[in-house]
Amino acid sequence: MDMTNVATEMTDAAPHLPSHGHSQAAGEPKFVTRGVTVHYGEKQALFGIDLDINTNEVTALIGPSGCGKSTYLRCLNRMNDTIPICRVGGSIELDGENILAKEVDVVHLRARVGMVFQKPNPFPKSIYENVCYGPRIHGIASGKDDLDEIVERSLERAGLWKEVKDRLMEPGTGLSGGQQQRLCIARAIAVDPEVILMDEPCSALDPIATAKIEELIDELRENYTIVIVTHSMQQAARVSQRTAFFHLGDLIEHGDTDQIFTKPKNEKTQDYITGRFG
Amino acid sequence: MQTFTLACVLLVLTYFGFRMGRGRALGLVGGKATRLHSLPGYYGYYVALWCGIPAFLMVAAWLTLEPTVLTMLTTSSLPADVQSLSKNELGLVLNDIRNLASGSAARANVSPDIVAAAERYATMRHLGFAAMAVVALAVAVAGLTFARTRVTPDMRARNRVEQTVRVILIASSTIAILTTVGIVLSLLFESLRFFEKIPATDFLFGLEWSPQTALRKDQVGSSGLFGAIPLFAGTLLISFIAMCVAAPVGLLSAIYMSEYAHSRVRAVAKPMLEVLAGIPTVVYGFFAALTVAPFFRDTGDLFGLSISSESALAAGVVMGVMIIPFVSSLSDDVINAVPQAMREGSYGLGATQSETIRRVILPAALPGIVGGLLLAVSRAIGETMIVVMAAGLAANLTANPFEAVTTVTVQIVTLLVGDQEFDSAKTLAAFALGLVLFCVTLALNVVALTVVNKYREQYE
Numbered sequence: 001m002d003m004t005n006v007a008t009e010m011t012d013a014a015p016h017l018p019s020h021g022h023s024q025a026a027g028e029p030k031f032v033t034r035g036v037t038v039h040y041g042e043k044q045a046l047f048g049i050d051l052d053i054n055t056n057e058v059t060a061l062i063g064p065s066g067c068g069k070s071t072y073l074r075c076l077n078r079m080n081d082t083i084p085i086c087r088v089g090g091s092i093e094l095d096g097e098n099i100l101a102k103e104v105d106v107v108h109l110r111a112r113v114g115m116v117f118q119k120p121n122p123f124p125k126s127i128y129e130n131v132c133y134g135p136r137i138h139g140i141a142s143g144k145d146d147l148d149e150i151v152e153r154s155l156e157r158a159g160l161w162k163e164v165k166d167r168l169m170e171p172g173t174g175l176s177g178g179q180q181q182r183l184c185i186a187r188a189i190a191v192d193p194e195v196i197l198m199d200e201p202c203s204a205l206d207p208i209a210t211a212k213i214e215e216l217i218d219e220l221r222e223n224y225t226i227v228i229v230t231h232s233m234q235q236a237a238r239v240s241q242r243t244a245f246f247h248l249g250d251l252i253e254h255g256d257t258d259q260i261f262t263k264p265k266n267e268k269t270q271d272y273i274t275g276r277f278g
Numbered sequence: 279m280q281t282f283t284l285a286c287v288l289l290v291l292t293y294f295g296f297r298m299g300r301g302r303a304l305g306l307v308g309g310k311a312t313r314l315h316s317l318p319g320y321y322g323y324y325v326a327l328w329c330g331i332p333a334f335l336m337v338a339a340w341l342t343l344e345p346t347v348l349t350m351l352t353t354s355s356l357p358a359d360v361q362s363l364s365k366n367e368l369g370l371v372l373n374d375i376r377n378l379a380s381g382s383a384a385r386a387n388v389s390p391d392i393v394a395a396a397e398r399y400a401t402m403r404h405l406g407f408a409a410m411a412v413v414a415l416a417v418a419v420a421g422l423t424f425a426r427t428r429v430t431p432d433m434r435a436r437n438r439v440e441q442t443v444r445v446i447l448i449a450s451s452t453i454a455i456l457t458t459v460g461i462v463l464s465l466l467f468e469s470l471r472f473f474e475k476i477p478a479t480d481f482l483f484g485l486e487w488s489p490q491t492a493l494r495k496d497q498v499g500s501s502g503l504f505g506a507i508p509l510f511a512g513t514l515l516i517s518f519i520a521m522c523v524a525a526p527v528g529l530l531s532a533i534y535m536s537e538y539a540h541s542r543v544r545a546v547a548k549p550m551l552e553v554l555a556g557i558p559t560v561v562y563g564f565f566a567a568l569t570v571a572p573f574f575r576d577t578g579d580l581f582g583l584s585i586s587s588e589s590a591l592a593a594g595v596v597m598g599v600m601i602i603p604f605v606s607s608l609s610d611d612v613i614n615a616v617p618q619a620m621r622e623g624s625y626g627l628g629a630t631q632s633e634t635i636r637r638v639i640l641p642a643a644l645p646g647i648v649g650g651l652l653l654a655v656s657r658a659i660g661e662t663m664i665v666v667m668a669a670g671l672a673a674n675l676t677a678n679p680f681e682a683v684t685t686v687t688v689q690i691v692t693l694l695v696g697d698q699e700f701d702s703a704k705t706l707a708a709f710a711l712g713l714v715l716f717c718v719t720l721a722l723n724v725v726a727l728t729v730v731n732k733y734r735e736q737y738e
Contacts, residue, residue: 082625084540110628117626121619124642133637134627184623191627 030055030195030225031076035090038071038080045071047249048090053195053242058217058226060240060257062233064272067246069229073197076227077113078106094195111138113195114188119204120180122172122187127164130172130183131155134191150190157223158186159216178209185216189224196220198228202235214239233273237261245269284337284411288418292330295422299325302429316436324435327442328425333418340410348406352399357391375399465716468709475703476504481710483507487673487684489693489704504707506714508673512590512683516665517658519594519679520601524658525651527598528605535606536613537635548610555603563667566596571668578680588670588682597664601654608653612646612730613639649730656722660715662687686711 031053038046046068053059053076061069071080078099080086092099099109111134122130131151132141141147151168155161160182164175172183181201188196198217202210217226217239230236236243237257244254245266253266264270271277300322307313314321349372353361360371371392378388378396429435473481484505535548571592578585585591616639624634640647670682671692693708 077626079622079626082622107628107630110626115622115626117619117622119619121617121623123620123623123638133624133629137627137629137633137637187623187627 028055029053030094031227032093032096033075033090036072036075036092037089038068038075039087039089040083041085045249046075049251051244051251051254053225053227055225056221056223057242058221058228058240060236060243061227061229061246062231062236062243062272063246063252064277065231066248068249069244069246070199072246073199073227073229076195076197077110077115078104079110079115081106107138111191112193113197114191114193115197116181116184116188116199116201118200120177120184122175122180122183124171124173126169127155127172127175127183128168131186131190134187138191140191154186154190155183157189157220158182159212159219160186176209178205178212181205181209181213182216185213185220189220193224195225195227198226200229200231203231210235233261233275245272247272280407280411281337281341284414285334288330288333288337288414291333291415291418291422292326295329295418295425296322296326298422298426299323299429302426303431303435306429307431314431315434316439320435320439321429321433323439324433325422325425325429327439329418329422331442332421333414336414336417337410340406340414344403344406348399348402351402352395355398356395360391379403462716465709465713468706469713471701472703472706472710475706480504481506481707482714485675487689489689489707502703504703506686506711508675509684509686509689509711510714511675511677512669512673513659513685513687515590515677515679515683516594516597516669516685517655519591520597520658521651521655523595523598524601524605524654528602528654529609529647531602532606532609532613533635536610537631537639551606552603554599555607557600559600559661559663560667562596562600563663566592566664566668570596583680585680586670586682588668589680590669590683591679593665593668594679596668597658597661600661600664601657604657605650605654608650609643609647612643612650615646616642645729645732649726649728652722652726652729656719656726659722660687660719662691666691686715690715 029052031051033049033051033053036046036049036051037044049068049072051072061073063069074080075088075092076094076099078088080088088100090100094109094113097104123133125133128151131154132147135141135147135150141150152161152165155164160179163179164170164183172180175183181204185196185201202213205213214235217228220226228236228239240257242255243257243260245252245260245264245268247268253260253264253269255265260269261273264273300318302325303314303318303321304311311318352372352375353368356371360368363371374388374392375396376399378393379400481504484503485507486503486505487508488503490502531551535544535551539547567588571587571589574589574592574595575585575587620638620642621634624638629637665685665688669684669688671684671688672682673684673689674681676683690708690711693704693711699705
């Protein structure tokens with residue numbers, strides 16, 4: 001548990017502390033999901049999930065491995081479409097529009113709902129090209145100056161600008177793991193999404209890089225709705241306002257983070273957060 | 279036949295040695311295999327190796343030395359006037375003797391000296407073989423007895439056997455490498471002989487290829503010009519046409535197979551594409567000569583173009599078809615080697631499939647694809663059968679794909695087919711062409727493999 005202690009100290013020392021002492025005023029629901037089911041071939045992975053995700057809040061999805069939290073996350077921008085055997089049922093509404101409908105253009109959906117992955121995956125291109133990849137394919141920038149500005153603003157928001165501003169043309173794969181992950185966040189921010197999905201964004205990082213990402217998540221909350229899958233209960237407690245606990249493809253309990261971590265209603269949640277299983 | 283029998287006897291003896299070694303090892307410890315240093319089988323192999331290897335080496339040594347020894351002995355027993363004949367004539371006499379000895383030539387019209395020599399030759403051969411067989415069997419038995427006495431429970435039979443296995447493996451790979459070196463050296467020396475007759479600069483930079491050397495002074499059309507530029511140009515032209523077909527079709531089909539195709543389509547289509555690689559080149563050759571070339575010629579007529587019926591176009595296109603599976607499976611491998619995380623990253627940003635392929639996957643896979651294409655080029659340059667059948671023999675120096683051109687490989691074939699003397703400039707030219715071909719393909723392969731390997735390290 002040494003690593004998490006270090007991480008805790010780092011965040012405690014940081015000025016932007018997640019305020020888990022009081023409950024945040026819940027924003028309007030961004031996502032309303034009802035009865036979401038997922039099948040991989042014959043195997044059912046999610047059994048009817050009802051969950052709301054509020055605007056400008058961090059929602060943490062926790063649970064033991066294989067409980068379906070990543071699967072649920074990947075439903076929110078239809079990344080599961082890339083897996084041929086995967087079928088999604090139920091309804092997922094983003095601002096009142098069902099994104100599972102056939103006529104929804106996933107290109108637009110994914111521009112609104114960005115994603116950051118478990119392992120940093122910068123493209124084998126320069127830092128600059130990595131960030132302007134999204135704006136280019138969506139035709140957001142109107143010219144070179146515009147693009148430069150987007151790159152600078154995105155890197156600035158991802159807290160990476162100071163470190164890389166003199167080497168924008170160097171390959172993104174040459175950065176450290178934590179910097180690569182922040183580059184991936186900058187890449188997601190560059191298309192100006194409304195929601196950012198993060199699938200265990202810190203699991204491949206060291207405690208210091210983790211602390212930086214957590215600090216960043218807390219800053220990003222002002223402008224974006226964030227859903228984060230995490231294996232670290234401390235991380236969920238530190239960065240999120242709301243927490244949902246998944247187990248074996250079911251949503252067991254969800255609510256305000258401090259309620260889940262201090263007075264869980266369900267016994268399984270209690271057992272999981274106290275480390276008795278999982 | 280006798281040698282075969284001997285080999286069988288030795289093999290039986292070797293097997294017997296295995297049983298004996300194993301039995302003795304077990305016998306020494308009263309059947310408790312755990313008290314042996316190695317598994318009982320290793321003691322068996324140990325004895326078998328001692329029994330078999332020296333004996334087989336003896337046989338092999340005799341079989342290689344036999345002709346030399348026998349020839350020396352026979353020559354020395356021939357009358358002095360025969361011995362003083364020139365080397366070539368002596369060779370003919372010896373050949374007669376050998377044929378007589380093996381009973382494949384008539385005895386009539388042969389001088390008694392030669393008949394006597396042939397009889398001596400036959401006796402010596404029988405005696406020699408019998409002596410060798412006895413010695414080999416003795417060596418086998420001796421090895422077997424020696425190894426059997428060495429078997430003790432503490433002996434490290436496993437280590438000895440493993441060491442021997444290693445030596446055998448090293449010997450095999452040495453043979454493979456030495457053969458390659460031998461071929462290259464023979465190419466090199468024969469080419470040097472060629473360059474003694476024709477200056478290397480004339481060969482490499484000459485613009486006229488007409489390899490018929492005149493037998494008589496007044497012979498027509500036998501200028502003996504060895505300027506290889508038209509051949510190189512023809513080879514390049516046909517390879518270029520082939521790559522124009524194979525590169526786009528192979529690459530695009532690889533993209534379809536690895537990115538778009540449903541797994542069920544892929545399971546059927548990919549093997550079918552690879553069947554193309556299994557078609558013998560001879561079949562491609564007559565397909566090119568009998569179907570594709572006339573088709574191009576007739577199509578050309580329709581448009582008022584004159585296309586030769588042995589056009590570079592037909593040979594190149596068919597060769598390209600032959601290389602498609604090669605390009606496609608190599609590209610498929612490198613495209614699949616691009617991590618899935620790259621695709622997800624791109625899809626997660628809202629890129630479509632073709633944007634992802636164009637902007638992320640192809641740039642990432644490009645070095646590997648280039649490497650694969652270079653390997654394909656070296657295949658095209660070295661390809662023989664298709665061009666022998668479909669491309670012409672006329673060494674035209676032209677860049678027009680509708681005309682007949684000839685290639686390095688075609689010329690090597692025509693230089694060596696038929697009755698030839700093996701020291702004329704004409705036949706030696708084949709070695710020089712082979713050397714050039716070898717150097718070019720080797721260079722291409724080295725560059726291609728370096729590029730491919732460099733790419734492989736990128737994601738590790």
